[in-house]
Amino acid sequence: MAPVSSSALDPDIAARLKHDPAGLVAAVIQQHDTGEVLMVGWMDDEALHRTLTSGRVTFWSRSRGEYWRKGDTSGHVQHVKSVALDCDGDALLVRVDQVGAACHTGARTCFFTDLGAVTA
Amino acid sequence: MAPVSSSALDPDIAARLKHDPAGLVAAVIQQHDTGEVLMVGWMDDEALHRTLTSGRVTFWSRSRGEYWRKGDTSGHVQHVKSVALDCDGDALLVRVDQVGAACHTGARTCFFTDLGAVTA
Numbered sequence: 001m002a003p004v005s006s007s008a009l010d011p012d013i014a015a016r017l018k019h020d021p022a023g024l025v026a027a028v029i030q031q032h033d034t035g036e037v038l039m040v041g042w043m044d045d046e047a048l049h050r051t052l053t054s055g056r057v058t059f060w061s062r063s064r065g066e067y068w069r070k071g072d073t074s075g076h077v078q079h080v081k082s083v084a085l086d087c088d089g090d091a092l093l094v095r096v097d098q099v100g101a102a103c104h105t106g107a108r109t110c111f112f113t114d115l116g117a118v119t120a
Numbered sequence: 121m122a123p124v125s126s127s128a129l130d131p132d133i134a135a136r137l138k139h140d141p142a143g144l145v146a147a148v149i150q151q152h153d154t155g156e157v158l159m160v161g162w163m164d165d166e167a168l169h170r171t172l173t174s175g176r177v178t179f180w181s182r183s184r185g186e187y188w189r190k191g192d193t194s195g196h197v198q199h200v201k202s203v204a205l206d207c208d209g210d211a212l213l214v215r216v217d218q219v220g221a222a223c224h225t226g227a228r229t230c231f232f233t234d235l236g237a238v239t240a
Contacts, residue, residue, distance in 0.1 A: 013235060026146045026160055026211075035155020040146055040211035055240025079240040086230040087223050091146075091160035093231040097240075103207050110206040111213040115133060120175025120199040120217075 007046035014045050018089035024060060025090050027051075029102065032081040032095040038102035039110040041070075043092065048083075055080050057094055076100040127166035134165050138209035144180060145210050147171075149222065152201040152215040158222035159230040161190075163212065168203075175200050177214060196220040 007014075017025055024042040031038055041059035043051065047067060050058040057078035061068040071077030078096040085092055103110040127134075137145055144162040151158055161179035163171065167187060170178040177198035181188040191197030198216040205212055223230040 016233075021141065028148050028157055028160060030155075030157055035150075037148055037150055037157065037213050040148060040206060052235055052237045055238050080237050081239055083235045083237040084231040085233040085235055086160060087225055087227070087232070088230070091230075092235075093157050105207055107207070110208070110211075111204040112207070113136075113205040115172055115203045115205055115212075117172045117200050117203040118175050119201055 007044070007049050009045040009049040009052075013048070013052075013085075016085060016089050017045065017048075019044075020090070022062070024062070025092055027057075027059065027092040027094050029057065029078060029094050029096055029098075031098050033097075036109055037111060038096075038098055038108070041068075048092070051080060051094065052083055057096060071099065074100070074104070076102065078102075127164070127169050129165040129169035129172075133168070133172075133205075136205060136209050137165070137168075139164075140210070142182070144182070145212055147177075147179065147212040147214050149177065149198060149218075150213060150215050151218055153217075156229055157231060158216075158218055158228070161188075168212070171200060171214065172203055177216060191219065194220070194224070196222065198222075 023044050027041045027043045029038045044060045047058045047060045058069045077099045081095040147161045147163045149158045164180045167178045167180045178189045197219045201215040
């Protein structure tokens with residue numbers, strides 16, 4: 001299933017989005033008070049609309065092909081604190097209050113695999 | 121120009137990446153000490169290899185179709201502090217020390233457009 005082609009998203013916001021070929025933008029989820037980056041998900045216009053208007057983060061699941069309101073199954077709800085768009089319209093920064101673990105593995109953040117970079 | 125199909129990236133790391141149809145993964149760039157999310161860019165295997173081994177962040181520019189080592193033109197270098205992969209292999213968290221502005225507009229961060237979310 002593909003994302004829906006029309007949504008209730010404010011047309012002024014929709015016009016500023018630069019979607020990928022699948023109609024999606026990347027959404028970075030950050031814990032609002034600690035600054036921890038928890039995960040990256042994907043949103044089409046309808047998922048962004050729901051996120052902006054409901055107080056809860058909704059993604060488009062690329063693997064399952066469906067909308068996914070974070071926490072409906074796990075209880076690990078993301079309460080929205082703010083949503084910002086980047087300068088070229090292809091990424092969102094969603095600041096949230098994360099209940100429990102953001103990652104489906106049970107880890108607080110999905111970014112737990114260090115790749116051993118040479119640092120500067 | 122498309123990203124290169126082979127690179128010097130560690131094959132064990134390459135095997136863990138889940139690329140989009142263009143061969144890319146999203147890279148979230150975060151200021152290491154303040155936690156500020158600065159920008160999102162895109163990396164193919166070669167851009168990630170260069171980022172992991174050189175101490176400087178390199179992206180694949182989707183709009184220009186070329187590698188882009190941040191700061192070579194602007195002076196706004198990103199010094200790598202750590203690189204982590206997420207649980208499903210399609211996003212990277214790169215913690216950096218950002219020199220000057222991350223955004224081409226001159227703003228410190230690219231995420232300066234608040235979308236007026238209803239908060240919870």
